Amino acid sequence: MxxxxxxxxDKRQVDAIxxxxxxxxxxxxxxxxxxxxxxxxxxxxVGRLHGETIKLVKAGAQARFAEKMLPLLTEEEKALYRRGKxxxxxxxxxxxxxxxxxxxxxxxxxxxxxxxxxRTQRLNEIFVTVMEELYxx
Numbered sequence: 183m184x185x186x187x188x189x190x191x192d193k194r195q196v197d198a199i200x201x202x203x204x205x206x207x208x209x210x211x212x213x214x215x216x217x218x219x220x221x222x223x224x225x226x227x228v229g230r231l232h233g234e235t236i237k238l239v240k241a242g243a244q245a246r247f248a249e250k251m252l253p254l255l256t257e258e259e260k261a262l263y264r265r266g267k268x269x270x271x272x273x274x275x276x277x278x279x280x281x282x283x284x285x286x287x288x289x290x291x292x293x294x295x296x297x298x299x300x301r302t303q304r305l306n307e308i309f310v311t312v313m314e315e316l317y318x319x
Contacts, residue, residue: 190300199298201269204262205287208294213239215293215309241278244286250312251289259292259308266291 196204216238220231237243248263255263267288274283296305 188300188302189298191298193299196295196298201265201291202271202287204294205266205269205290206294207297208266208290208292211293211297211305212244212290215306219309219313241275241282241286244289245282246316247312248285248289250315251308254308254311255292259296262295263288263292
């Protein structure tokens with residue numbers, strides 16, 4: 183039975199997934215990490231948790247995340263980011279600029295690719311480092 187909590191695709195399998203497919207799974211991975219981070223810091227009502235989650239997963243916040251994240255990435259991780267960033271999206275939300283949305287899609291694609299290859303420890307390291315820099319402990 184496949185364990186979807188611990189994926190372990192090889193690079194060839196990940197390369198066969200579309201850029202926006204990687205962003206699709208990465209969107210969920212990133213949101214789960216944000217929700218976990220917020221719950222781990224405690225002291226919030228469910229309404230505040232929801233509101234803070236929305237703020238942190240929006241394209242503008244993910245674009246800021248990308249700027250802090252990029253210097254931490256390996257070449258392979260940067261390649262996944264570029265796959266998403268350079269994707270041709272058909273609609274940009276009103277709350278984001280095209281540049282912000284491109285960076286956000288890059289973050290999501292990198293998180294998606296790394297998750298699918300089973301590199302969750304590295305993802306967590308990147309996530310925690312950036313969140314602490316941006317938002318403190």
